[in-house]
Amino acid sequence: MESTLTPRTAGEVRDAVAWAVSAREPLRVIGGGTKASVAPPIQTGHTLTLAGLSGIVAYEPEELVLTLKPGTPMAEVTAALDEANQMLAFEPPSFAPLLGSSGTATFGGTFGTNFAGPRRLTAGAVRDHMLGVEAVSGRGETFKAGGRVVKNVTGYDLARALAGSWGTLAVATLLTVKVLPRPETEATVVLDGLAAEAAVGAMAQAMGSSADVSGAAHLPADVAAIVPDAKGAATLLRLEGFGPSVASRRAMLEGLLKSHGPRLLEREASAALWPKVRDATPFVGTDGAVWRCSVAPTMGPRVAAALPTGSRVMFDWAGGLLLVETPAVGDAGAAALREAIRRAGGGHATLLRAPPAVRAAVPTFQPTATGIAALAGRLRQAFDPEGILNPGQLGR
Amino acid sequence: MSSLAMPAPEAATLARRAEIVAALRAIVPGEGTVDHETGMRPYETDGLTAYRQMPFVVVLPETVEQVAAVLRYCHENNIRVVPRGAGTSLSGGALPLADAVLLSMMRFNRILDIDFDNRTATVQPGVTNLAVTQAVAHAGFYYAPDPSSQIACSIGGNVAENSGGVHCLKYGLTTNNVLGLEVVTIEGEVLRFGGKHLDQEGYDWLAFMVGSEGLLGVVTEVTVRILRSPETARAVLIGFPDAEDAGRCVAAIIAAGIIPGGMEMMDRPAIHAAEDFVHAGYPRDVDALLIVELDGPQVEVDHLLGEVERIGRAHGATHCRVSESEEERATFWAGRKAAFPAVGRISPDYMCMDGTIPRRELPTVLKRMAELSQKHGLRVANVFHAGDGNLHPLILFDANEPGELDRAEAFGADILRLCVEVGGCLTGEHGVGVEKRDLMDAMFSEDDLKQQQRVKCAFDAGHLLNPGKVFPTLHRCAELGRMHVHHGQLPFPDIPRF
Ligand SMILES: Cc1cc2nc3c(=O)[nH]c(=O)nc-3n(C[C@H](O)[C@H](O)[C@H](O)COP(=O)(O)OP(=O)(O)OC[C@H]3O[C@@H](n4cnc5c(N)ncnc54)[C@H](O)[C@@H]3O)c2cc1C
Numbered sequence: 001m002e003s004t005l006t007p008r009t010a011g012e013v014r015d016a017v018a019w020a021v022s023a024r025e026p027l028r029v030i031g032g033g034t035k036a037s038v039a040p041p042i043q044t045g046h047t048l049t050l051a052g053l054s055g056i057v058a059y060e061p062e063e064l065v066l067t068l069k070p071g072t073p074m075a076e077v078t079a080a081l082d083e084a085n086q087m088l089a090f091e092p093p094s095f096a097p098l099l100g101s102s103g104t105a106t107f108g109g110t111f112g113t114n115f116a117g118p119r120r121l122t123a124g125a126v127r128d129h130m131l132g133v134e135a136v137s138g139r140g141e142t143f144k145a146g147g148r149v150v151k152n153v154t155g156y157d158l159a160r161a162l163a164g165s166w167g168t169l170a171v172a173t174l175l176t177v178k179v180l181p182r183p184e185t186e187a188t189v190v191l192d193g194l195a196a197e198a199a200v201g202a203m204a205q206a207m208g209s210s211a212d213v214s215g216a217a218h219l220p221a222d223v224a225a226i227v228p229d230a231k232g233a234a235t236l237l238r239l240e241g242f243g244p245s246v247a248s249r250r251a252m253l254e255g256l257l258k259s260h261g262p263r264l265l266e267r268e269a270s271a272a273l274w275p276k277v278r279d280a281t282p283f284v285g286t287d288g289a290v291w292r293c294s295v296a297p298t299m300g301p302r303v304a305a306a307l308p309t310g311s312r313v314m315f316d317w318a319g320g321l322l323l324v325e326t327p328a329v330g331d332a333g334a335a336a337l338r339e340a341i342r343r344a345g346g347g348h349a350t351l352l353r354a355p356p357a358v359r360a361a362v363p364t365f366q367p368t369a370t371g372i373a374a375l376a377g378r379l380r381q382a383f384d385p386e387g388i389l390n391p392g393q394l395g396r
Numbered sequence: 397m398s399s400l401a402m403p404a405p406e407a408a409t410l411a412r413r414a415e416i417v418a419a420l421r422a423i424v425p426g427e428g429t430v431d432h433e434t435g436m437r438p439y440e441t442d443g444l445t446a447y448r449q450m451p452f453v454v455v456l457p458e459t460v461e462q463v464a465a466v467l468r469y470c471h472e473n474n475i476r477v478v479p480r481g482a483g484t485s486l487s488g489g490a491l492p493l494a495d496a497v498l499l500s501m502m503r504f505n506r507i508l509d510i511d512f513d514n515r516t517a518t519v520q521p522g523v524t525n526l527a528v529t530q531a532v533a534h535a536g537f538y539y540a541p542d543p544s545s546q547i548a549c550s551i552g553g554n555v556a557e558n559s560g561g562v563h564c565l566k567y568g569l570t571t572n573n574v575l576g577l578e579v580v581t582i583e584g585e586v587l588r589f590g591g592k593h594l595d596q597e598g599y600d601w602l603a604f605m606v607g608s609e610g611l612l613g614v615v616t617e618v619t620v621r622i623l624r625s626p627e628t629a630r631a632v633l634i635g636f637p638d639a640e641d642a643g644r645c646v647a648a649i650i651a652a653g654i655i656p657g658g659m660e661m662m663d664r665p666a667i668h669a670a671e672d673f674v675h676a677g678y679p680r681d682v683d684a685l686l687i688v689e690l691d692g693p694q695v696e697v698d699h700l701l702g703e704v705e706r707i708g709r710a711h712g713a714t715h716c717r718v719s720e721s722e723e724e725r726a727t728f729w730a731g732r733k734a735a736f737p738a739v740g741r742i743s744p745d746y747m748c749m750d751g752t753i754p755r756r757e758l759p760t761v762l763k764r765m766a767e768l769s770q771k772h773g774l775r776v777a778n779v780f781h782a783g784d785g786n787l788h789p790l791i792l793f794d795a796n797e798p799g800e801l802d803r804a805e806a807f808g809a810d811i812l813r814l815c816v817e818v819g820g821c822l823t824g825e826h827g828v829g830v831e832k833r834d835l836m837d838a839m840f841s842e843d844d845l846k847q848q849q850r851v852k853c854a855f856d857a858g859h860l861l862n863p864g865k866v867f868p869t870l871h872r873c874a875e876l877g878r879m880h881v882h883h884g885q886l887p888f889p890d891i892p893r894f
Binding site for chain 2: 021060061062063064065085114116120121124125127128137139141142143144145147148149150151152153154155156157158160161163164165169180181182184201204207208209210212241242244245247248249252294295296297298317320321345346347348350365366368369371372375376378379381382383385386394
C-alpha cells in the first residue's frame with residue numbers, strides 16, 4: 001500500500017501516527033519537502049505531509065510571540081512579520097534553489113532542521129527562539145511542552161530540544177516562536193583581498209569590539225563574485241540597528257580595521273548581498289557536492305585547508321560556518337573533512353547536496369561518539385519506540 | 397510545608413550507611429566525604445529555607461574521575477544522588493533526601509580556558525557566575541546572564557536551572573549562552589555535548605540538559621559564550637500613577653522596535669521598601685516604577701533614551717529621570733537589586749514567587765493579585781522583569797504566627813495558577829524543584845508529564861538522580877515505556893485519503 005496522508009488537524013495527525021504504529025508502517029514525515037533530498041531516503045510507502053496543517057494561529061507583535069502550524073509557508077510567515085516590522089532573528093536560509101527542489105519551504109521544516117543563517121552568530125539558531133510546541137510522539141500520543149511566554153523553565157525544554165531532530169522524535173502540530181523587531185537599517189563594511197587566516201583574524205577583532213557586528217563572512221576570490229565590485233576575496237562585516245547607531249559603529253569598525261582598507265556597502269547593497277551568503281548562492285546549479293559544517297571560528301581556515309582540490313568554500317559565522325562545495329566524486333571529501341573537524345576540536349559536517357552515488361557512500365550526518373549514540377537510541381525509544389517517524393533519517 | 401511528600405527512603409540504603417560511607421570515602425578521601433552532623437548541617441537546605449532535610453552523606457569530589465566513580469557506585473548500589481552547586485536555588489532543587497548522597501560540585505572551581513578569538517570561556521561548574529565575568533573583564537568582555545544571586549550561585553546551578561537575569565531580555569537566558577557541556581551520567585559515563593562551535597547536529601543535548609534541574613546528569617564542565625561589554629549603558633527611571641499605564645508603556649517601547657538591555661518594574665509596596673532601605677531616589681508617589689536600561693554605542697543610547705522618555709510621557713509618566721553618571725545608574729539599580737532584602741526588612745518572612753505572564757495581562761494580574769492578597773490576608777510586593785513578563789511577587793508573612801506559612805503557600809499557589817490561567821507559566825527562571833512540583837498539573841496534562849518523564853528514563857531509568865523534584869508523580873520507566881496499540885485496527889478506514 002502506498003499513500004500520502006495529509007492531515008488537517010492535530011487530531012488527524014495523532015490518528016495517522018496511531019494507525020502507523022498499529023500497522024507497523026513507518027512514516028516519512030515532511031513539511032514542504034524542500035529539504036527532503038538532504039536526509040537519507042526512508043524505505044516506506046507512506047508519507048505524512050504537514051502541508052494541510054497550515055496557518056498563523058496567533059501573532060502578537062507587542063508580545064514578540066508568534067504561534068503557527070507547522071505547514072505554514074515561510075513566505076507567509078515573513079509577510080506577516082514584515083507588516084509589523086519584525087523578523088525571525090535567526091535568518092532562516094532558503095536552500096530550495098541550492099538543493100534544486102521545488103515545493104514550498106514551511107516553518108515546520110525550518111524547525112525540524114534547525115538551519116539558521118548569518119545572524120545566528122549573535123542572535124542564535126532556530127532552537128534559541130522556540131518557546132513552545134504541541135506534538136504527536138511516535139507513540140501516537142499528543143503532548144505539549146513550553147508555552148507562549150519568552151521566559152519559562154517549567155519542565156524540560158522540549159520545544160528547543162525537538163528543533164533539529166528531523167522529525168524523528170515527534171510530529172509538531174503547533175509551534176510558538178519568539179520574534180524580534182527588524183533593524184531600522186543596515187550597512188556592510190567590506191575588506192578586500194584577505195587570505196582566510198587573516199580574514200578570520202579581522203573578523204575576530206570585529207566580533208571582539210563593541211561594534212555589535214550581526215554578520216561576519218569571508219568569501220575567497222572564487223566565490224566573491226556575489227559581492228559588488230569584488231577585488232579578489234571579500235570579508236564582510238554587517239552592522240544593523242538604528243540609523244545613528246549604525247553610522248557610529250561603522251566609523252568605529254573602519255577605524256579598527258583601517259590597515260585592511262575597509263569600504264562600505266550601503267543599505268540596499270548590503271541587504272541584497274547577505275541572502276546570497278545565507279543561501280550559498282555561488283553553489284546554486286553547479287555539479288559539486290555541498291556541505292554545511294560548523295567548527296570553532298578560528299578553526300575554519302584549517303578545516304578548509306583539508307578539502308580536496310577543486311573545492312570552494314564560503315566562511316560565515318566569523319569563520320565557524322563553512323559552506324563547502326567539493327567535487328562530487330568518491331566520498332566528496334567526507335573522510336578528510338570529518339577528520340579535519342575532529343582534529344579542530346569538534347563540530348560537524350552535514351552533506352546538504354550530493355548525487356545518489358555519493359549519498360550511497362557517505363552518511364549525511366557526522367557519525368556520533370559511541371556513548372552519545374547509545375543515549376540517542378534510548379531517547380528515540382522514549383519518543384518513538386516502534387521507529388515509526390522518519391526511521392534512519394538521522395543516521396540511526 | 398508539612399504537606400511536602402518526598403520519595404520514601406530506601407530502607408536497604410539506610411541500613412548500609414557505614415559501608416556506603418566507607419566506599420565513598422575510598423573514592424573521595426579525607427574531607428571530601430562528610431558524614432558527621434555538624435559537617436552536613438550547611439547542606440540541609442538551599443535558598444528555599446522552609447524545607448530542611450539532613451543529607452545521608454555529603455561528597456565533594458574534585459575530579460571528573462571521582463564524580464564518575466561515585467555515580468557508578470551509586471548506580472550499582474541503587475543509591476539516590478542529589479547534585480548541588482552553591483545551594484541558592486529558590487525552588488528547593490538541591491533539597492537533600494534522607495537516603496541520598498549529596499554531591500556538592502563546589503570544589504570544581506577552576507576556570508579552564510578563556511578564548512577571546514572564539515569568544516568562549518570554559519569553566520568548571522562550581523565557578524560562580526560573577527567569577528566568569530571577572531575572569532574576562534580585563535579584556536572588556538563579560539558573561540551576559542546575570543541572576544541577582546551572581547556573586548554566590550554556580551555556573552553548574554545556572555545550567556541546571558536555566559537561570560536568567562536582568563540582561564536576559566536582550567542577551568538570552570543561560571540556554572542561549574551555553575555552547576558545550578561535559579556531563580557524567582548516572583552510570584558513570586562521561587559525555588561531551590557541543591563545544592566551541594555553534595549548534596549540534598543530531599539531537600540537541602544542550603537543550604535537554606539546560607534547565608533539567610539535576611535530574612538528567614551531573615555537569616562537570618561548561619563552555620559559555622562571552623560578549624564584548626557594551627560601550628556605554630544608561631538607565632532611566634519612569635514613574636506612573638497608574639500601573640496599567642506602565643504596562644502599556646512597556647509594550648509601546650517594544651512595539652517601537654527597542655529591546656532595552658534591561659526593563660524592570662516595581663509596584664508601590666516594592667518601591668517604598670526599596671527606597672526606605674537604599675535611598676535610590678525612587679519617587680514615592682507613583683503606583684509603578686520602570687527602570688529601563690539602554691546599552692550600546694553612546695549615540696545609540698542617547699537616541700533611544702530620548703525615544704523611551706517620549707514614549708513614557710505619552711503614556712502618562714509623571715516622573716522621568718535619566719542617569720547622568722555611572723554612579724547614578726548604579727544607584728538606580730541598587731534599589732531594584734536590594735528589593736528582596738528590602739522586603740525582608742519590613743516583614744519577618746517573605747516568599748518569592750516566579751511566574752511568567754504575557755505582558756498584556758499585567759494589569760489584570762496585578763488587580764487579581766490584590767484581590768488574592770485580601771482573600772488570604774497577606775501583603776504582597778511585586779518586582780517584575782517587565783520586558784519578558786517574568787513576575788516576582790514577594791508574599792509577606794510571619795512564620796511564627798500559626799497558620800501564616802500555610803496561608804502564604806496557598807496564596808503563592810493561587811498566584812501561579814493565575815499566571816497559567818492568563819496564558820503564562822509556573823516558573824520563569826527559578827525552576828520547579830519541590831516548590832512548584834505539585835502544581836505541574838495546572839499547566840501540563842498527564843500525557844505531557846509522562847512524555848517528559850520518558851526523557852528522564854532515557855538518561856536515568858532508575859530515577860536515582862534528584863528524585864522527588866519537578867514531577868508530582870514518579871512513574872516507573874517500564875510502565876512509561878508500555879505501548880497501548882490497537883492491533884491492526886485502523887482508527888478510521890479512510891485515513892490515507894485525508
Ligand atoms: C537572593 C537570590 C536571588 C536570586 N536571583 C535569581 C535571578 O535573578 N535569576 C535566577 O534565575 N535565579 C535567581 N536565584 C535562584 C538561584 O540563584 C539560581 O537558580 C542558581 O542558578 C542556582 O545555582 P546554585 O549553584 O546555587 O545551584 P543549587 O541551588 O545548588 O542547585 C540548583 C539545582 O541545580 C542542580 N545542580 C547544581 N549543580 C549541578 C551540577 N553541576 N550538575 C547537575 N546539576 C546541578 C541541583 O541539583 C539543583 O536541582 C536567586 C537566588 C537567591 C537566593
